[in-house]
Amino acid sequence: MKYRIYLILLALFYFLFVWGNLYSQNIRGSRITGQIVEARSGDPIPGANVLLLGTIMGTAADRQGRFIIVSVSPGEYTIMVSAIGYKKEERRIQTVAGEEIHLVFRLEETVLLMDGIAVTANRYQQSLDKLSTSMDIIPAQEITNRNIVSADHVLRYAPGVNTLEGGQVTIRGSSGFNFGMGSRVLVLLNGNPVMTGDNWSINWYAISTSTIKQIEVMKGSGSALYGSSAMGGVINIITEVPENESHIHLRTFTGFYNHPSYKEWRWTDKRNHYEGTSLDISTHLGPISTLISSNYQTTTGYKENDDHQIFNFMTSLGYHFTPNLHFNLMTGYGRNRGGFFVYWKDLNHPYHNGSDPYGYRTRTTIKNTYIYPSLTYVMSQRFFLSVRGRINKGSTVDLKQSKNEKIRPAEEIFRSSSVNTQGVEIQANYQVNPQGILVVGSDLQADQVESIQYSHAEVMKKSYFMQFEQQLWDVFRATFGTRYDWESVRWKDTTEVAVGELSNKFGLNLTLSSGTHFRCSLGEGFRVPAVGERFVSTETGALLVFPNPALQSEKSISSEMGLIQYFSSAMMLDMAVFYTKYDNLIEPQLDVDSGQDVGVRFKNVVKARIRGFELTYRTDWQSQLFSTQFSYTYIDSKDLSPGVEYGAPLKYRSKHTIYLTNDLNFDPFQFGFDIRYLSQIERIDEYHKSYIKDIDKLVPTYAVALRLGYAREHFSLRFLVDNLFQYNYLVSPANMAPPRTGVFQLNIHY
Amino acid sequence: MTKNKYMIFVGLILFVVSCHQGLAPLEMLYMNVDFPIPPEGGDPVGVWVPDTTKPVHVALLDPDQLPTIIDSLILDTELDKNGLFLFSSSGLCSIYAVLKIEPIVYLQSLVNPLVLSMNDTLIADGPYEIIDDKILTLSIMTTFSQLDTLGFTSRQNDLELISLPNSFPVEGFDDIQFYYVMYLTRSIDQVLTKNVLIPSDSKKDEDRS
The missing domain is CATH 2.40.170.20 (TonB-dependent receptor, beta-barrel domain)
Known part of the structure; x- marks a missing residue:
């Protein structure tokens, strides 16, 4: 059974790899690029989520707040950008075959975490207020x-x-x-x-x-x-x-x-x-x-x-x-x-x-x-x-x-x-x-x-x-x-x-x-x-x-x-x-x-x-x-x-x-x-x-x-104190x- | 809004006050236990049987305490050789032993001594604890004796269990205070595997297989 799972895994990877490469050659669509920054400071917001509503396409911003979505069919869409600690923003866009759209989002800060995006509830990215469960x-x-x-x-x-x-x-x-x-x-x-x-x-x-x-x-x-x-x-x-990009965190x-x-x-x-x-x-x-x-x-x-x-x-x-x-x-x-x-x-x-x-x-x-x-x-x-x-x-x-160890075995x-x-x-x-x-x-x-x-x-x-x-x-x-x-x-x-x-x-x-x-x-x-x-x-x-x-x-x-x-x-x-x-x-x-x-x-x-x-x-x-x-x-x-x-x-x-x-x-x-x-x-x-x-x-x-x-x-x-009052x-x-x-x-x- | 802030403030104060309570030590039960013979501790884990070469030592706490009508008292005591004391490493014990007690009382008024005979069956099956590395506490069923707290001295193949002073009532006089020391030796017939007793022969068989 162990080897059967490995074989299934390999076969699927191979299938997706070959098919993906071939199929991707034939997709011709537009690109959506952009950057997401803080409204107040202009600093990038790394990890911000970008969703093209009405499709299953989406991505996350990199450390510079930049994002890219490719192979988007021509048409009219709503793009939604959100990040924890910021108010989400939606914008209507029109894409044209072979062209690129560049967008800049300036998000305002908030502590309301409900503006976040979660993937767990339905196995795809979704805004929290759209879910049917807590x-x-x-x-x-x-x-x-x-x-x-x-x-x-x-x-x-x-x-x-x-x-x-x-x-x-x-x-x-x-x-x-x-x-x-x-x-x-x-x-x-x-x-x-x-x-x-x-x-x-x-x-x-x-x-x-x-x-x-x-x-x-x-x-x-x-x-x-x-x-x-x-x-x-x-x-x-x-x-x-x-x-x-390179970064280091200690x-x-x-x-x-x-x-x-x-x-x-x-x-x-x-x-x-x-x-x-x-x-x-x-x-x-x-x-x-x-x-x-x-x-x-x-x-x-x-x-x-x-x-x-x-x-x-x-x-x-x-x-x-x-x-x-x-x-x-x-x-x-x-x-x-x-x-x-x-x-x-x-x-x-x-x-x-x-x-x-x-x-x-x-x-x-x-x-x-x-x-x-x-x-x-x-x-x-x-x-x-x-x-x-x-x-x-x-x-x-x-x-x-x-x-x-004198009276009992050591281990x-x-x-x-x-x-x-x-x-x-x-x-x-x-x-x-x-x-x-x-x-x-x-x-x-x-x-x-x-x-x-x-x-x-x-x-x-x-x-x-x-x-x-x-x-x-x-x-x-x-x-x-x-x-x-x-x-x-x-x-x-x-x-x-x-x-x-x-x-x-x-x-x-x-x-x-x-x-x-x-x-x-x-x-x-x-x-x-x-x-x-x-x-x-x-x-x-x-x-x-x-x-x-x-x-x-x-x-x-x-x-x-x-x-x-x-x-x-x-x-x-x-x-x-x-x-x-x-x-x-x-x-x-x-x-x-x-x-x-x-x-x-x-x-x-x-x-x-x-x-x-x-x-x-x-x-x-x-x-x-x-x-x-x-x-x-x-x-x-x-x-x-x-x-x-x-x-x-x-x-x-x-x-x-x-x-x-x-x-x-x-x-x-x-x-x-x-x-x-x-x-x-x-x-x-x-x-x-x-x-x-x-x-x-x-x-x-x-x-x-x-x-x-x-x-x-x-x-x-930082200095942190836990159990401040030493309560037992x-x-x-x-x-x-x-x-x-x-x-x-x-x-x-x- | 002011009322809400006041309630929040009161809530926080109550919370902080509550933080000064919590769990605290219980009254210590075994702080002042004195054994007639000081136990030395060691390791009681194992299967023990009565040492047939040494009878149970029993002695009066204060020999001068004997009532004046009693010339002398001999407490002849022994542990039945079929007794078994098991202390597992996981904190469980199992004890079955018969303590034969024969007080022989010599009275001035009687020509022949008064010989009494009583058997005390010791049964324990449950957890035990070790306090200060030399005191055993356990729940043990007995008829006459108080043996829930025992001092112990363990050497390689010997275990001595020392009781706290027990009382022997004599009508019209103060109770006579006496204590036991039970001498045990490590069982060679049975060994302890995962809290289950098995004969040592079958253990050898298992090892061989």
């Missing part, structure tokens, strides 16, 4: 401003999103806490899944944060376009594209953790610290544009045996065979080596590791190598084709390291897992009529898992998807999508499980006035259990975990209604009400194995519903002098499983979530502060109490962060959040 965009600037070293950390400020220790992401309460296993949110890197093939967790450490252009967060079920595990939403990390930081609030909580007298450096170089080697990024971080950790050394390296090569045929090769390597802290010893020793076996410390090494080749071909202004391949090799090794590997993944996705976008776009595609993926705790497993996935969107009467958009997924798992060469799932989606968007946009959607979702959930046989700390090969897929139906209201060009409100019904949710349950040992087993046990509403308010006072974003998410979850727990709230969910972000800009000085509040989780798994001491000691989250900055054209200096809260049950943290950051870019 979507948030996190711009690159937020990553730099907050000195984000792992992409999941920035998601903590996205409305309705929360991340737990171990990189687990939940959107609007879709997930509880399961040590990162079996994510109900799909994370993509430029459209390629970055989930591990064994336990379906997220390899955040392998993603270089310095090259992120924007992060798109789609809420609600995305299974109709993205398949399994998108039932809680989709997060798509979009990286910078390599350019034909970021370095050093930070320290304050001592714990109480003397008896100290596990070391040393000052804990962390530091890191990233270097990005973009240049061109002849006709090949390249982007190289390397990143190294090291931390002592603020908890016992929680030190880490993280290294990642990424290259992206771009080459235009013809103006319409583009090849990109993205390769990367990431390694995370360090300790393993799952839960505390007890509340009197919250920074001491309770999950290490007595007399040992657990050390973990995670490695990941990926290759993502892609070929995109704009065959005409109505037809676009892309082929994306993915080859991924990951491994995790946990070893027990003796604290006293012993007790958990390991390696996963090889090969996949290919073909997608075609066809402009059926000036207001209707059809997206069709297919995805094929094979995973091979070799593991101490999961044994040997082979997974084969096939899927076919289709979506059609039609605009009617200029103000009304209807979207219908469907996807069929088939998955087969072979375990230990004997057990074979195959599932087929059909997911549908229906959405509407209505422009009530120029400043009022209504949206609603209804979508089915599902998640096939991860290899880890089905076949795990291991121990985590004092907990035994047993396999359950008979585990079934989780399913959901989610619905949403939302309204975007612009009160002025500097103030907007986004409101949404949502309702999701879950069936067959997979949760770890206390059980007894055949040897009468007590442990946990993943089981389909929970029927549930989550309803709630979300409110996001953004405002920009005095033209970006002072900007505010406020979001509130209310979740009312209910366990509908028959039994004593019927009617109880779902475990590990916060009912109220409030995020407040403020920025004050006195050029060149910047000041900002963030406030995060999450109400105390209402329920935890009772069985955890039998082996994790004081796990029922819970508090709400009150986190305040402060940012001070000084930015000039080629460099910036939890990042996950029995796992303390960092104490007050201070960090200095220097950015140099040319």
Whole structure:
């Protein structure tokens, strides 16, 4: 199967390459060139999006703000230009065969992110206020401003999103806490899944944060376009594209953790610290544009045996065979080596590791190598084709390291897992009529898992998807999508499980006035259990975990209604009400194995519903002098499983979530502060109490962060303080959040 | 608008005030535990059986405490040889042992000593914790003794478990305070693999295969 995927990939690339070259010779159209600059300063706006409305054609501006669209058929079009932080602009143009049109756009600044363009919701670029589902965009600037070293950390400020220790992401309460296993949110890197093939967790450490252009967060079920595990939403990390111009960006930081609030909580007298450096170089080697990024971080950790050394390296090569045929090769390597802290010893020793076996410390090494080749071909202004391949090799090794080598063996590997993944996705976008776009595609993926705790497993996935969107009467958009997924798992060469799932989606968007946009959607979702959930046989700390090969897929139906209201060009409100019904949710349950040992087993046990509403308010006072974003998410979850727990709230969910972000800009000085509040989780798994001491000691989250900055054209200096008031809260049950943290950051870019 | 600003201001003040709370240490339970024989710690992980060469040592905390009517008291105590103590590296323990206690009381008023016989069955199956690297805490079911907190001294193949002072009630007098030291030796018949006990012979067989 592995070789079949390689062959399909090669054949498709070859087909597109030859066909693209031949076909491109025959296209004769006009060229649209231009530049996008700031209205106030005249500075270029790199990365601004350019869309030729009514076609599938579009591009992004380069570092000088320049753009070019070729092979445009003669006719009249509307061209739309947008960038995060700027008001979008539309202009009518007339093209003539063989001629070139040059346009200059001067965009005015705004903080209203709704003017952004996202690609995730419908698999093509679209303005946010035209979507039928809730979507948030996190711009690159937020990553730099907050000195984000792992992409999941920035998601903590996205409305309705929360991340737990171990990189687990939940959107609007879709997930509880399961040590990162079996994510109900799909994370993509430029459209390629970055989930591990064994336990379906997220390899955040392998993603270089310095090259992120924007992060798109789609809420609600995305299974109709993205398949399994998108039932809680989709997060798509979009990286910078390599350019034909040279630039260099260096970021370095050093930070320290304050001592714990109480003397008896100290596990070391040393000052804990962390530091890191990233270097990005973009240049061109002849006709090949390249982007190289390397990143190294090291931390002592603020908890016992929680030190880490993280290294990642990424290259992206771009080459235009013809103006319409583009090849990109993205390769990367990431390694995370360090300790393993799952839960505390007890509340009197919250920074001491309770999950290490007595007399040992657990050390973990995670490695990941990926290759993502892609070929995109704009065959005409109505037809676009892309082929994306993915080859991924990951491994995790946990070893027990003796604290006293005289009485115990020095090292012993007790958990390991390696996963090889090969996949290919073909997608075609066809402009059926000036207001209707059809997206069709297919995805094929094979995973091979070799593991101490999961044994040997082979997974084969096939899927076919289709979506059609039609605009009617200029103000009304209807979207219908469907996807069929088939998955087969072979375990230990004997057990074979195959599932087929059909997911549908229906959405509407209505422009009530120029400043009022209504949206609603209804979508089915599902998640096939991860290899880890089905076949795990291991121990985590004092907990035994047993396999359950008979585990079934989780399913959901989610619905949403939302309204975007612009009160002025500097103030907007986004409101949404949502309702999701879950069936067959997979949760770890206390059980007894055949040897009468007590442990946990993943089981389909929970029927549930989550309803709630979300409110996001953004405002920009005095033209970006002072900007505010406020979001509130209310979740009312209910366990509908028959039994004593019927009617109880779902475990590990916060009912109220409030995020407040403020920025004050006195050029060149910047000041900002963030406030995060999450109400105390209402329920935890009772069985955890039998082996994790004081796990029922819970508090709400009150986190305040402060940012001070000084930015000039080629460099910036920042000082950030996290957990300003040294409030002792939890990042996950029995796992303390960092104490007050201070960090200095220097950015140099040319 | 002024009212809104006032509300925002009050909200921020409340938030900041809330930030001074949060998790705090619980009352420390094991700060002042004194064992009659100071434990030395070590590594208790493994499978242990009673050391048949050494009986359980039992002694009065204060020999002068004996009531005046009692001439002397001999506490004859031993651990049944079939007992098993298992401490896994993942923090779980499993104990099944029978502690035979025979207090022999010599009274001035009686010609023959008074011999009592009681068996205390120790059963534990659950998590254990190690505090200060020399104290074991566990939930252990017993009939007479209090053994939830034990000091330990571990050497290569020996493990000593030291109890806290236990009380023996004598009607009309103060309780007699006594303590045990249980001597265990590493099992050669059984080994611990992934928290599962298997006979050492079958382990060898597995290795051979």
